[in-house]
Amino acid sequence: xxxxxxxxxxxxxxxxxxxxxxxxxxxxxxxxxxxxxxxxxxxxxxxxxxxxxxxxxxxxxxxxxxxxxxxxxxxxxxxxxxxxxxxxxxxxxxxxxxxxxxxxxxxxxxxxxxxxxxxxxxxxxxxxxxxxxxxxxxxxxxxxxxxxxxxxxxxxxxxxxxxxxxxxxxxxxxxxxxxxxxxxxxxxxxxxxxxxxxxxxxxxxxxxxxxxxxxxxxxxxxxxxxxxxxxxxxxxxxxxxxxxxxxxxxxxxxxxxxxxxxxxxxxxxxxxxxxxxxxxxxxxxxxxxxxxxxxxxxxxxxxxxxxxxxxxxxxxxxxxxxxxxxxxxxxxxxxxxxxxxxxxxxxxxxxxxxxxxxxxxxxxxxxxxxxxxxxxxxxxxxxxxxxxxxxxxxxxxxxxxxxxxxxxxxxxxxxxxxxxxxxxxxxxxxxxxxxxxxxxxxxxxxxxxxxxxxxxxxxxxxxx
Numbered sequence: 001x002x003x004x005x006x007x008x009x010x011x012x013x014x015x016x017x018x019x020x021x022x023x024x025x026x027x028x029x030x031x032x033x034x035x036x037x038x039x040x041x042x043x044x045x046x047x048x049x050x051x052x053x054x055x056x057x058x059x060x061x062x063x064x065x066x067x068x069x070x071x072x073x074x075x076x077x078x079x080x081x082x083x084x085x086x087x088x089x090x091x092x093x094x095x096x097x098x099x100x101x102x103x104x105x106x107x108x109x110x111x112x113x114x115x116x117x118x119x120x121x122x123x124x125x126x127x128x129x130x131x132x133x134x135x136x137x138x139x140x141x142x143x144x145x146x147x148x149x150x151x152x153x154x155x156x157x158x159x160x161x162x163x164x165x166x167x168x169x170x171x172x173x174x175x176x177x178x179x180x181x182x183x184x185x186x187x188x189x190x191x192x193x194x195x196x197x198x199x200x201x202x203x204x205x206x207x208x209x210x211x212x213x214x215x216x217x218x219x220x221x222x223x224x225x226x227x228x229x230x231x232x233x234x235x236x237x238x239x240x241x242x243x244x245x246x247x248x249x250x251x252x253x254x255x256x257x258x259x260x261x262x263x264x265x266x267x268x269x270x271x272x273x274x275x276x277x278x279x280x281x282x283x284x285x286x287x288x289x290x291x292x293x294x295x296x297x298x299x300x301x302x303x304x305x306x307x308x309x310x311x312x313x314x315x316x317x318x319x320x321x322x323x324x325x326x327x328x329x330x331x332x333x334x335x336x337x338x339x340x341x342x343x344x345x346x347x348x349x350x351x352x353x354x355x356x357x358x359x360x361x362x363x364x365x366x367x368x369x370x371x372x373x374x375x376x377x378x379x380x381x382x383x384x385x386x387x388x389x390x391x392x393x394x395x396x397x398x399x400x401x402x403x404x405x406x407x408x409x410x411x412x413x414x415x416x417x418x419x420x421x422x423x424x425x426x427x428x429x430x431x432x433x434x435x436x437x438x439x440x441x442x443x444x445x446x447x448x449x450x451x452x453x454x455x456x457x458x459x460x461x462x463x464x
Contacts, residue, residue: 045145047356054088056357058117061094063102070310074377082364089357101426103127115348118358120179122343125170126256126421134346136173140355146174157368158386163414168344177362180380181342182306183410184239184328191321192300196220203326207272210301210329214281217300225281227290228273229304232437237429238417240436242339244269245415247331252418259457261432262450270439271446284441297321305341306407310379326406338410339417368393381408424460431457
């Protein structure tokens with residue numbers, strides 16, 4: 001039987017909205033990486049310290065190593081810095097063997113007897129705990145050590161945002177330390193908005209306003225209006241969950257026991273997007289093609305992951321248009337329910353010194369210093385949100401790019417990306433995404449198609 005993440009009671013932490021920082025302004029940070037072990041010897045954790053002169057080899061599996069451009073470059077930069085600061089720890093860099101299913105990739109390595117010491121994984125805690133057998137960080141560090149990590153006492157960093165801190169919890173213990181994730185972001189081309197007679201300083205806040213803006217753009221310019229990059233392609237269910245939840249739907253129950261893909265609220269939200277396509281406001285193209293169109297200035301709005309900030313900013317400057325952004329649109333006066341994309345860090349090491357070395361890498365990769373680089377160069381949100389107040393970290397960027405505040409504020413009411421439980425969870429997700437694509441792009445009847453997906457997916461749920 002599956003269980004949902006259980007929120008922990010942790011010491012009170014500051015709630016500070018976060019911003020990102022200008023990449024050029026952070027160039028100096030590459031030379032100011034911490035040089036001491038991240039975990040302070042003054043605070044007790046259960047893992048043993050690495051004796052002086054002892055060499056430890058660990059492996060780190062990260063999908064960022066497979067990302068073109070900033071994703072791989074930044075992760076390699078940080079691992080290089082870590083090894084320079086910890087010359088006795090050597091990191092083997094691994095790319096998942098199955099980029100479409102990180103859990104399956106790690107599972108294959110476990111079966112082969114060579115699991116990664118540290119793995120960057122989606123928040124599929126049910127699978128990670130019950131199928132892969134990952135130990136909890138509480139069992140390795142002790143509950144006090146985990147709390148000290150989150151609230152910053154262990155490393156001298158800022159606290160991790162409360163909403164992010166519990167995303168890797170299962171049964172009241174932490175199995176994944178939240179690492180990098182993003183929220184749904186509506187990026188827009190200010191130049192096209194102005195050409196269409198729209199006010200880019202008043203970006204669309206509701207789906208009705210999105211439709212009106214897309215209509216104005218398509219009527220007044222040669223560009224397309226809107227693309228929603230969470231409508232049927234692999235792994236886009238994280239964003240789509242936020243869309244339908246914002247209309248009052250509950251596609252997956254909080255305890256992971258039931259599905260409701262065909263609720264009236266889910267049907268209505270899906271029909272809304274299908275209407276944008278049928279009215280030629282939303283182009284029927286692949287997600288990669290839509291991203292390229294937005295980069296080239298041929299698309300006015302794209303709802304996608306905030307991680308693309310790092311790509312869109314230089315593209316806008318190179319192609320002569322100005323970028324803006326806001327959060328997930330609302331359905332009328334219903335509250336918006338943003339969901340997170342991204343990953344956490346789990347360990348599969350069994351040797352105590354290897355576990356300690358893996359934890360040292362965790363504390364380095366999730367430090368104030370690392371998040372300043374990750375946010376500026378890739379676009380992931382900085383989970384140690386207090387760094388936005390620091391003039392030598394993320395402070396200058398928010399002043400220069402205030403439009404990111406709308407997205408970053410979503411951290412304060414973020415809900416987790418939920419995964420169907422059991423071994424058939426990935427297949428259940430595929431059934432749902434295929435149904436969404438059929439409705440949105442192929443004109444299939446929403447009620448009938450989602451009902452069929454609901455029936456087939458329910459048959460695959462544990463116990464059925």
